[in-house]
Amino acid sequence: MTDTRTMDVEVAEDRHAEAMMINMGPQHPSTHGVLRLVLELDGEEIVKCMPDVGFLHRAKEKVGETFSLHKFIPYTDRLDYLAPLSNNVAFALAAEKLMDIECPPRAQAIRIICHELSRISAHLLGLGAYAMDLGAMTIFLWTFRERETIYSLIERICGARFTTSFTRIGGVENDLPDDFWPKLAAFVKEMPGRVDEYEAMLSRNKIWVKRTQGVGVITKEQALQFGLTGPNLRGSGVEYDVRKAHPYLGYENYEFDVPIGTEGDCYDRYLCRIMEMRESVKILDQVLQTIPDGPVINREGDDELKSVLPEKEKVLTNMEALIHQFMVGTTDVNMPEGEVYFSAENPKGELGFYIRSDGGLTPTRLRIRGPSFANLQVLTELVPGHMIADVMAILGSIDFVMGECDR
Amino acid sequence: MSDREHENEGGAAGARGRAGSLATMTDHGDPAAAQAVHERFPDVTCVAEYQGDVRVHVEPAHEVEVIRWARDELGYALFVDRLGADHGEDAEPRFDVITVVYNIKTDKRLIFITTLPEEAPETPTLIDVYRGANWFERETYDMYGIRFTGHPNLTRILMPERFPDFPLRREYPMEGKGDFAAPRRAIGGNVDGTDGKVAVPPHPGEPGEKHGDPFGRTPGQRT
Structure with a gap:
């Protein structure tokens, strides 16, 4: 984070008109959070863009070094706060990889439901806010109607709408209630039609097409160099989806496609997100039909290790x-010595955790690789050459969230 | 590696079933590429592996050269992450700079680790190889004070400009220092401050030995 007063601004001298500095954010409505852009303008054209991040820094990596992995799960809710369940799943998987625990099949299916529901929810918000920034208010209201349905489902999953903390190392907190399944089935049936509605409003809308096509083109080379992930990378034509490349949670058993863009402009990224929602619905449908029975937390051979929480029902x-739960909660868990990098395909991109353990109770390093941090960096090359009004289109299409950028 | 993992590796992908997800989570390491790096630069690399993550240790002086070679010759085109790590005050060498890169053609991941001493930790910047390393190096500098030579704008990125310390170094206290210290009550310190946590005057209404009874009674006195 840079102090405004001390920010050293270089202004090139060989311009016709005098350059003008514009401060966009951190309270600008189209920056979706506390992002500040310092723009240098020549007329209405942007010649330099300096993103300024860090306003939402909460020292999560430092906190992670003082807690056991179990206790860090609630902190992951606040990373990408538009998809908290997804973060929970990614972190639990990273911890399981370090501790070599495998979660049972039913818990895996439940985690996939969590993952895909939050992906749809995050894309809906991204789409709605994006359309609103470009002047299409209706889409915003429509997407929030579906998000409300998803939040009711999430409330049935874990009792909370935002701060979910649902996963446990070795499984999930509890099995889903019986009345969840018909609600999810109804949502899966309804959602494709809703996506059609959004597409009918936008995909061939003249204003939308003019504002997004050919704007903010990220080349393949740029995307790779800057480490973009998620729909931003795939919009530029790179076929990389963690769910396909290194399937976790048994993603290899479900049929779904990975949408790829061709141009790398804002419109392609928008289309990628729209199609990803459809694919997520497809995955949810398959989970509904194939979900196996069984326990939701893996406690095989764990009586000596005391590293996995017992089922809540048994605790009561x-x-x-x-006693076991008390032990895990109060004395923490001894981790094996080692270091792992694990990444999951979150709505915004690849959420990675680098966990290093010296065999103690807390990790010695817990790195969170927030996809938005890398995604935002490309703005320095992407924005120059565009008009001010295009900045809104570009920001919306990058679809970032500051919670995981600043951590 | 555990026995369970070996069992899973033996089975075909289709027969693995939904239970064997740990095997697909740990198959992204690229020992062959690590071996290739080792053969190309025999004096500067050694290879370690845990849960499928292949880590290549590189000397700071050769880091950029090795990673550039991996990008151009082995196809590790996607930059994923560059982070710092601290082994603690007593360790020597103390700091690690870790770079994670990814090969989108073979779907393999490679991790490079460079160790740096406690005194003036410094390593060349990776911006010439991956432009995206810019912010990641700024963050590493911000958190650990590791300097990247040749970096065009090595300033703080997440912490405020006037922050005096490097907060992710292990000796930096959780509750902060100096102007940036957290109030003791906010971090769960006990009332009289004997637990060694940051001393901030207790709240006036708080009962405790130091300032006695809120109504000014002496022990044993009846109201």
């Missing part, structure tokens, strides 16, 4: 389980 009825 069984003395041993209660």
Whole structure:
């Protein structure tokens, strides 16, 4: 984060008109959070863009070094706060990779539901806010109607709408309630039609097409150099989706496509997100049909290790389980020595965790690789050459969230 | 690696079933590429592996050269992450700079680790190889004070400009220091401050030995 008063601004001298500095954000409505852009203008054309991040820094990596992995799960809710369940899943998987625990099949299916529901929800917000920035208010209201349905589903999953903290190392907190399944089935049935509605409003809308096509073109080379991930990378024509490349949670057993763009402009990124929503619905449909029965937390051979929390139901009825839970909660868990990098395909891109453990109770390094941090950096090359009004189109199409950028 | 993982590796992908997801999560390491790097630069690299993550240790002086070679010759075109890590005050060498790169053609990942001493930790910048390393190096400098020579704008990125320390160094206290210290009550310190946490005057209404009874009674006195 840079102090405004000390920011050293270089102004090139060989311009016709005097350059003008514009400060966009951190309270600008189209920056979706506390992002500040310092723009240098020549007339209405932008010649230099300096993003300024860090306003939402909460020292999550430092906090992670003082807690056991179990206790860090609630902190992951606040990374990408538009898809908290997704963060929970990604972190639990990273911790499981370090501790070599595998979660049972039913928990994997439940985690996929969490992952895909939050992907749809995050894309809906991204789409709605993007359209609103470019003047299409209706889409925003429509997407929030569907987000409300998703939040009711998430409320049934874990009792909370935003701060979910649903996963546990080795599984999930509890099995889903019986009345969740018909609600999810109804949502899966309804959603493709809703996506059609959004597309009918936007995909061939003249204003939308003019504002997004050919604007903010990210070349393949740029995308790779800057480490873009998620729809931003795929919009530029790079076929990389963590769910396909290194399937976790048994993604290899579900049929879905990875939409790829060709031009790399704002319109392609928009289309990628729209199509990803459809694919997510397809995955949810398959999970509904194939979800296996069984336990939702893996406690095989764990009585000595005491590294996985027992089922909540047993805690309330069984003395041993209660003691076990108390032990895990108060004395923390001894981790094996080692270091792992694990990344999951989150709505914004690849959310990576680099966990290093010296065998103690807390990790010695817990790195969070927030996709938005890398995605925002490309603005320095992307924005110059555009008009001011295009900045809104570009920001909306990058679809970032400052919670995981600033961590 | 555990026995369970070996079992999973033996099975075909289709027969693995939904339970074997740990195997597909740990198959992204690229020992062959690591071996290729080792053969190309025999004196500067050694290879370690855990849970499928292949890590190549590189001397700081050769880091840029090795990673550029991996990008151009082995196809590691996607920059993923560059981060710092601290082994603690007593360790020597103390700091690590870790670079994660990805090959989109073979779907393999490679991790490069450079170790740096405690005194003036410094390594060349990676911007010439991956332009995206810019902010990641600024963050590493911000958090650990590791300097990247040749970086065009090595300033703080997440912390405020006037922040005096490097907060992710292990000796930096969780509750902050100096102007940036957290109030003791906010971090769960006990009332009289004997737990060694940051001393901030207790709240006036708080009961405790130091300032006695809120109504000014002496022990044993009846109201």
